[in-house]
Amino acid sequence: MSAEPSARSFDSSYPDPGDMLVVRGGTPLCGEIRVRGAKNLVSKAMVAALLGSTPSTLYDVPAIRDVEVVTGLLRLHGVRVEPLGDGRLVLDPANVETADVEELNVHAGASRIPILFCGPLLHRLGRAFIPDLGGCRIGGRPIDFHLDALREMGAVVDKTADGLVLTAPDGLHGTTLALPYPSVGATEQVLLAAVLADGITELHNAAVEPEITDLIALLQKMGALITAHTDRLLRIEGVPALRGYSHRPLPDRLEAASWACAALATRGDVLVRGARQADLMTFLNVYRAVGGEFEVDDDPVDGGIRFWHPGGDLGAVALETDVHPGFMTDWQQPLVVALTQARGLSIVHETVYENRLGFTDALVTMGATIQVYSACLGATPCRFGHGGYRHSAVISGPSKLQGNDLVIPDLRGGFSHFIAALAAEGSSRVFGVHLIDRGYEDFGAKLAALGATVDGPAYERAGLRLAGGPLEAAR
Known part of the structure; x- marks a missing residue:
C-alpha cells in the first residue's frame, strides 16, 4: 500500500484527518454488492410508526447514519426501537412522550427528518418541538412548504431560540392544499399529518416518486384511506386510528445508480443485487445512451442488475434533472x-436544487474539463434561470483524472468524489468520510468487495482491516 498520499501535509481547512480514506485509483471495480431498503423511505417509515396503536416491523433496514439519527429521536419520544438482526426493526409507540429539548438539540443539524415528526406528534401529544435542521448543503430546501401546509390543517407554529414549537389547539383537520413545487418532503409531511386528521385532505401538485408510493402503501397497511389520482392529486380521508405495519421497503435506487456510475467511470463490471428495473427505468435509458451496458435478473431473492463498461468510447449526452418520472437529481x-x-x-x-453542481470544482482540480453556467441549458427554462445560480454544466471529455485531496461536500457529491478518485491515476485523500455513512451501508466493505484499494484512518471506524492490499470486511 503506497504511503505517498500520507506524506502530504494536512491543510487546516480539512476536516478531521481521522475521518479520511486514501484511495488508489486506476483499477476497474468488479464484483457484486447488495443494496437494502431505500434511505429515502426507511427513515420516513420509522416516523410513520408513531401513528400506529400497535408495534410496527420494518424489514431490510440498512445500517446507515440516518437510521441511527431517527432511532435516537424516536427513543427520546418514548418509542421502543428494537433491532432484531438481518435488517429487521421493531418499533413500539405505546409510550410516546414529550422529549427533552436539550436532548433533542443534540440531533440539531444532523438530519432534516425531525420536521416530519410534526404531524405524528401533534396527533399523539398535541405538541411538537422541532430543533434546527441539518442535511446536505445542496441548495435551498425551505420548510415553508411544510409549515404552510400544517397551518392550513390547524397547527400553530411558534419560533423559539432553539427551534420550532407546534401546537394544534383544535386538532388537525382536512383541507385543500396545492404545493408550489412537487416537493417530496412536503408531500410526506401532508401524508403523515392528514391520515389521522378530521375530514378529507386534497393535495394538488404532490410528488409521485416511488418512495412516496411506497409510503402510501405502508400507510394503507396501517388502515389509512389514500387515493392517488392523475395530475399529481392525492386524496386522504382521515381515519380515527391506525395500527402498526409490517413492511419491506423498496430497494435503494439511488445507491444502485451510484454503483452503476462507478462501474462506468472505472471501466468496471458490478452486479448490484437488490436493484429493480422498474425503479430505475429513466436512469437505465440514459445509462445505455452514454454507452453503458446492463443486464436485469428478476430472481425475487438474489436478483439485481449487472452494470458494466463494454469497452470503447462512451458517448456524450444532454440531460436535465426533474421530479419523478424525470431523471432524478440524486443520479x-x-x-x-x-x-x-x-x-x-x-x-x-x-x-x-440550485447549488448541486458545486461538487464539480473538485473534479476540475483532478483534470476534468467542466464549465458551469447560470443560464438554463435545457429544453425549457427552469425556476433557477433568473437567480444567478450556477445550475448548468458542460462537460468535455474524455479527461484523464489525477489523484488529489478531496473534501466531501454532501452525501451524493461525496460518493461522486469517491468515483472520481477510483477512476483517477494515482492516489487521493478523501476527507469527511462520515457523510457517506448517512446513506451508504458498509461503504468501505463494498469498496473492498469490488476490488478497490483503500487505506487510511477511517477504515478502522468502518470496521475494516488491511489484509494483503485492499481492505476486507473484518471476519
Whole structure:
C-alpha cells in the first residue's frame, strides 16, 4: 500500500484527518454488492410508526447514519426501537412522550427528518418541538412548504431560540392544499399529518416518486384511506386510528445508480443485487445512451442488475434533472463523473436544487474539463434561470483524472468524489468520510468487495482491516 498520499501535509481547512480514506485509483471495480431498503423511505417509515396503536416491523433496514439519527429521536419520544438482526426493526409507540429539548438539540443539524415528526406528534401529544435542521448543503430546501401546509390543517407554529414549537389547539383537520413545487418532503409531511386528521385532505401538485408510493402503501397497511389520482392529486380521508405495519421497503435506487456510475467511470463490471428495473427505468435509458451496458435478473431473492463498461468510447449526452418520472437529481452527480470519461460535450441542466453542481470544482482540480453556467441549458427554462445560480454544466471529455485531496461536500457529491478518485491515476485523500455513512451501508466493505484499494484512518471506524492490499470486511 503506497504511503505517498500520507506524506502530504494536512491543510487546516480539512476536516478531521481521522475521518479520511486514501484511495488508489486506476483499477476497474468488479464484483457484486447488495443494496437494502431505500434511505429515502426507511427513515420516513420509522416516523410513520408513531401513528400506529400497535408495534410496527420494518424489514431490510440498512445500517446507515440516518437510521441511527431517527432511532435516537424516536427513543427520546418514548418509542421502543428494537433491532432484531438481518435488517429487521421493531418499533413500539405505546409510550410516546414529550422529549427533552436539550436532548433533542443534540440531533440539531444532523438530519432534516425531525420536521416530519410534526404531524405524528401533534396527533399523539398535541405538541411538537422541532430543533434546527441539518442535511446536505445542496441548495435551498425551505420548510415553508411544510409549515404552510400544517397551518392550513390547524397547527400553530411558534419560533423559539432553539427551534420550532407546534401546537394544534383544535386538532388537525382536512383541507385543500396545492404545493408550489412537487416537493417530496412536503408531500410526506401532508401524508403523515392528514391520515389521522378530521375530514378529507386534497393535495394538488404532490410528488409521485416511488418512495412516496411506497409510503402510501405502508400507510394503507396501517388502515389509512389514500387515493392517488392523475395530475399529481392525492386524496386522504382521515381515519380515527391506525395500527402498526409490517413492511419491506423498496430497494435503494439511488445507491444502485451510484454503483452503476462507478462501474462506468472505472471501466468496471458490478452486479448490484437488490436493484429493480422498474425503479430505475429513466436512469437505465440514459445509462445505455452514454454507452453503458446492463443486464436485469428478476430472481425475487438474489436478483439485481449487472452494470458494466463494454469497452470503447462512451458517448456524450444532454440531460436535465426533474421530479419523478424525470431523471432524478440524486443520479446526476455520480453520472457527471462518468461523463468526464465520455467523448464529446455533455450538457447537464439541474432543475431541482440550485447549488448541486458545486461538487464539480473538485473534479476540475483532478483534470476534468467542466464549465458551469447560470443560464438554463435545457429544453425549457427552469425556476433557477433568473437567480444567478450556477445550475448548468458542460462537460468535455474524455479527461484523464489525477489523484488529489478531496473534501466531501454532501452525501451524493461525496460518493461522486469517491468515483472520481477510483477512476483517477494515482492516489487521493478523501476527507469527511462520515457523510457517506448517512446513506451508504458498509461503504468501505463494498469498496473492498469490488476490488478497490483503500487505506487510511477511517477504515478502522468502518470496521475494516488491511489484509494483503485492499481492505476486507473484518471476519
